[in-house]
Amino acid sequence: xxxxxxxxxxxxxxxxxxxxxxxxxxxxxxxxxxxxxxxxxxxxxxxxxxxxxxxxxxxxxxxxxxxxxxxxxxxxxxxxxxxxxxxxxxxxxxxxxxxxxxxxxxxxxxxxxxxxxxxxxxxxxxxxxxxxxxxxxxxxxxxxxxxxxxxxxxxxxxxxxxxxxxxxxxxxxxxxxxxxxxxxxxxxxxxxxxxxxxxxxxxxxxxxxxxxxxxxxxxxxxxxxxxxxxxxxxxxxxxxxxxxxxxxxxxxxxxxxxxxxxxxxxxxxxxxxxxxxxxxxxxxxxxxxxxxxxxxxxxxxxxxxxxxxxxxxxxxxxxxxxxxxxxxxxxxxxxxxxxxxxxxxxxxxxxxxxxxxxxxxxxxxxxxxxxxxxxxxxxxxxxxxxxxxxxxxxxxxxxxxxxxxxxxxxxxxxxxxxxxxxxxxxxxxxxxxxxxxxxxxxxxxxxxxxxxxxxxxxxxxxxxxxxxxxxxxxxxxxxxxxxxxxxxxxxxxxxxxxxxxxxxxxxxxxxxxxxxxxxxxxxxxxxxxxxxxxxxxxxxxxxxxxxxxxxxxxxxxxxxxxxxxxxxxxxxx
Amino acid sequence: xxxxxxxxxxxxxxxxxxxxxxxxxxxxxxxxxxxxxxxxxxxxxxxxxxxxxxxxxxxxxxxxxxxxxxxxxxxxxxxxxxxxxxxxxxxxxxxxxxxxxxxxxxxxxxxxxxxxxxxxxxxxxxxxxxxxxxxxxxxxxxxxxxxxxxxxxxxxxxxxxxxxxxxxxxxxxxxxxxxxxxxxxxxxxxxxxxxxxxxxxxxxxxxxxxxxxxxxxxxxxxxxxxxxxxxxxxxxxxxxxxxxxxxxxxxxxxxxxxx
Numbered sequence: 001x002x003x004x005x006x007x008x009x010x011x012x013x014x015x016x017x018x019x020x021x022x023x024x025x026x027x028x029x030x031x032x033x034x035x036x037x038x039x040x041x042x043x044x045x046x047x048x049x050x051x052x053x054x055x056x057x058x059x060x061x062x063x064x065x066x067x068x069x070x071x072x073x074x075x076x077x078x079x080x081x082x083x084x085x086x087x088x089x090x091x092x093x094x095x096x097x098x099x100x101x102x103x104x105x106x107x108x109x110x111x112x113x114x115x116x117x118x119x120x121x122x123x124x125x126x127x128x129x130x131x132x133x134x135x136x137x138x139x140x141x142x143x144x145x146x147x148x149x150x151x152x153x154x155x156x157x158x159x160x161x162x163x164x165x166x167x168x169x170x171x172x173x174x175x176x177x178x179x180x181x182x183x184x185x186x187x188x189x190x191x192x193x194x195x196x197x198x199x200x201x202x203x204x205x206x207x208x209x210x211x212x213x214x215x216x217x218x219x220x221x222x223x224x225x226x227x228x229x230x231x232x233x234x235x236x237x238x239x240x241x242x243x244x245x246x247x248x249x250x251x252x253x254x255x256x257x258x259x260x261x262x263x264x265x266x267x268x269x270x271x272x273x274x275x276x277x278x279x280x281x282x283x284x285x286x287x288x289x290x291x292x293x294x295x296x297x298x299x300x301x302x303x304x305x306x307x308x309x310x311x312x313x314x315x316x317x318x319x320x321x322x323x324x325x326x327x328x329x330x331x332x333x334x335x336x337x338x339x340x341x342x343x344x345x346x347x348x349x350x351x352x353x354x355x356x357x358x359x360x361x362x363x364x365x366x367x368x369x370x371x372x373x374x375x376x377x378x379x380x381x382x383x384x385x386x387x388x389x390x391x392x393x394x395x396x397x398x399x400x401x402x403x404x405x406x407x408x409x410x411x412x413x414x415x416x417x418x419x420x421x422x423x424x425x426x427x428x429x430x431x432x433x434x435x436x437x438x439x440x441x442x443x444x445x446x447x448x449x450x451x452x453x454x455x456x457x458x459x460x461x462x463x464x465x466x467x468x469x470x471x472x473x474x475x476x477x478x479x480x481x482x483x484x485x486x487x488x489x490x491x492x493x494x495x496x497x498x499x500x501x502x503x504x505x506x507x508x509x510x511x512x513x514x515x516x517x518x519x520x521x522x523x524x525x526x527x528x529x530x531x532x533x534x535x536x537x538x539x540x541x542x543x544x545x546x547x548x549x550x551x552x553x554x555x556x557x558x559x560x561x562x563x564x565x566x567x568x569x570x571x572x573x
Numbered sequence: 574x575x576x577x578x579x580x581x582x583x584x585x586x587x588x589x590x591x592x593x594x595x596x597x598x599x600x601x602x603x604x605x606x607x608x609x610x611x612x613x614x615x616x617x618x619x620x621x622x623x624x625x626x627x628x629x630x631x632x633x634x635x636x637x638x639x640x641x642x643x644x645x646x647x648x649x650x651x652x653x654x655x656x657x658x659x660x661x662x663x664x665x666x667x668x669x670x671x672x673x674x675x676x677x678x679x680x681x682x683x684x685x686x687x688x689x690x691x692x693x694x695x696x697x698x699x700x701x702x703x704x705x706x707x708x709x710x711x712x713x714x715x716x717x718x719x720x721x722x723x724x725x726x727x728x729x730x731x732x733x734x735x736x737x738x739x740x741x742x743x744x745x746x747x748x749x750x751x752x753x754x755x756x757x758x759x760x761x762x763x764x765x766x767x768x769x770x771x772x773x774x775x776x777x778x779x780x781x782x783x784x785x786x787x788x789x790x791x792x793x794x795x796x797x798x799x800x801x802x803x804x805x806x807x808x809x810x811x812x813x814x815x816x817x818x819x820x821x822x823x824x825x826x827x828x829x830x831x832x
Contacts, residue, residue, distance in 0.1 A: 061780075070783050090784045097777040100785065101726040102702045102719060111796035116786035118794050146730070157781075164786060355740050379746035390773060391734065392741040394765025404762070408746030438769055452745065 014039035015199035020077035047213030056203035064090035089161035095153035131163035151182025211263035229261020270551035311361035339512035340539035383458030503558035583626030585698035595812025600691030651678030
């Protein structure tokens with residue numbers, strides 16, 4: 001282990017420290033965590049980064065005392081708290097599973113932890129009010145917890161832990177299931193919670209969260225490979241040797257020659273890049289893909305345009321989710337549908353395979369109206385991957401799960417086998433073919449769900465939030481699949497919150513607000529600086545490369561590659 | 574609030590959960606003890622009581638949904654297919670509605686309606702969390718109370734999940750309508766994710782509960798303070814009296830002293 005830089009308030013006495021902490025689950029041959037030495041002080045926000053399976057969750061569970069008390073494992077080394085009765089609280093990634101399901105209001109939900117601790121009734125309200133205010137959920141105090149949005153529930157979940165008088169707050173991927181706006185807010189709030197005197201440890205992928213940290217610890221295969229300021233710990237000098245890739249914002253900061261510990265603001269990045277204009281552009285790690293596996297079509301489809309005509313949809317509760325949407329998607333297009341939660345994205349794509357029926361308007365696939373066609377018939381043409389893999393997985397093995405779809409299409413055994421092989425290869429699951437899907441972590445289960453639709457070799461592939469909870473390699477793989485499918489002449493339509501994914505791997509962006517399409521074009525056009533106000537009103541933040549390009553007056557540069565080209569060449573008029 | 578609870582301020586809502594537990598216990602047992610002639614009286618009493626508590630049309634709707642399928646199938650199966658029945662009341666093609674069949678089926682149906690009528694009035698007027706506190710207060714294990722309550726509260730979420738699973742499997746080409754064979758083949762793909770998903774939820778939820786200090790086992794306190802009024806004491810008394818009378822009546826019948 002190399003302690004790269006010791007910055008920030010580490011001189012203070014640690015609230016919690018681990019000494020050679022080693023955890024091995026029963027029946028495993030490798031340590032989930034190996035000799036981890038970490039310390040976190042009061043007022044400090046420590047980020048924990050690393051790929052899925054690197055040991056982040058194990059560290060979080062061990063810090064919170066749930067390993068080995070609740071989850072059995074062999075543990076050696078030690079975890080020391082500043083005082084024996086210090087309270088360590090933990091927050092998980094699934095918002096709704098943290099709601100106690102027994103309380104009628106958010107206020108009573110917060111009281112639940114206090115009841116269990118035996119806190120006198122007279123002391124409860126003051127503590128609850130303070131915690132509600134700290135997480136900015138005071139306005140939700142009298143609401144029913146299950147009715148809140150995921151982002152609101154997650155803030156309530158954090159407040160429900162803080163209210164217990166937590167000295168050390170541990171969070172295990174708290175934003176994995178949240179939208180970008182909620183993710184940013186959680187990042188800011190965690191910063192505040194730390195500043196007001198709590199030691200905070202957050203295991204995360206999201207750069208906006210890690211960027212708020214005083215220090216970031218990077219785990220790789222159970223070992224601590226770096227601890228330092230976010231920019232240092234997530235930089236190519238530390239991540240490169242272990243085969244990890246820095247987040248785009250860190251790559252840009254390195255290119256701009258910024259070496260401070262903190263993640264820079266856009267303006268800082270822009271001025272750094274301006275002063276070194278054109279220099280080191282070759283160093284910009286450009287096309288990280290390239291190792292992409294091509295998709296060899298097995299089934300033949302006629303050209304399959306997707307046509308949506310003046311679609312409206314109203315849910316039974318009266319919500320008008322679509323208000324006149326028209327869209328033409330040609331065969332071979334890749335379309336990312338972006339917009340805030342509740343803008344109608346999912347409602348729109350659920351019309352593309354007949355899961356929802358329009359109130360007015362019409363959807364045509366391969367020139368034929370979907371009216372009166374059954375969902376299971378359309379499934380051979382339009383493949384639909386749902387957001388939650390656990391809504392579909394039931395097979396005893398990954399292989400059987402992936403074969404389920406093509407078998408439903410009544411394909412012969414040899415064709416099914418070829419399709420299963422192709423889908424497992426594309427998703428990198430070939431080695432897991434005999435594994436029970438539920439023995440894989442959630443991010444890999446998501447890939448199994450994707451493989452199970454790829455194996456149907458549809459003419460049109462629809463993805464609902466394919467990259468949530470994925471680490472950088474997982475996101476890259478999904479991007480490669482999108483491109484491989486396109487290259488095979490298939491159409492890909494994806495709902496995504498990930499603007500970098502949209503800009504890098506999709507040819508066309510459709511922006512939705514309040515049930516309408518408000519922008520539609522290639523990423524360079526949609527992320528153009530002239531659309532700033534429009535994007536802001538749609539609740540979208542352009543990718544960092546686009547923001548920096550705009551700040552530099554370089555025109556539209558939605559990807560780091562585009563930015564690098566513009567930096568190298570003459571600035572666009 | 575989920576479950577079947579409907580906010581309100583009628584006489585049932587104002588009662589402490591415990592007297593209602595006693596009352597509903599008596600109300601559910603009574604139909605299976607009292608003579609058949611008393612069953613309509615019980616049903617009318619339950620419905621009038623519920624309507625007087627302001628549970629309104631929602632109560633009648635729940636009662637219909639909760640009883641019609643069972644009542645219909647009991648009456649049809651027994652009415653038409655009662656073994657050895659001879660006294661035909663009505664001939665519908667090859668099927669005969671028999672007196673013996675109805676004589677057997679109607680009391681069963683009435684018992685079910687009576688028990689369900691009481692139960693629905695209870696669940697619609699009692700906050701699940703108050704019920705939990707009341708039970709814990711009387712010595713129930715907090716863990717057990719919690720598991721039961723959590724299960725009730727997550728029913729609507731299970732329904733949402735079931736709908737999402739149906740969508741997801743249809744989108745993989747699963748046929749869920751048509752022949753019996755097609756439907757039978759759909760059972761595992763539809764139920765599998767529901768069951769496994771529930772297990773995953775249980776695991777995640779139990780960790781989250783640990784994190785909220787639920788397993789500490791120390792003395793608990795309560796945020797919501799439930800007052801006990803004289804009406805509560807009266808109803809508790811009535812409930813206990815009813816349970817005692819039911820017990821005496823049963824003993825009397827078993828001893829051959831009562832009809």
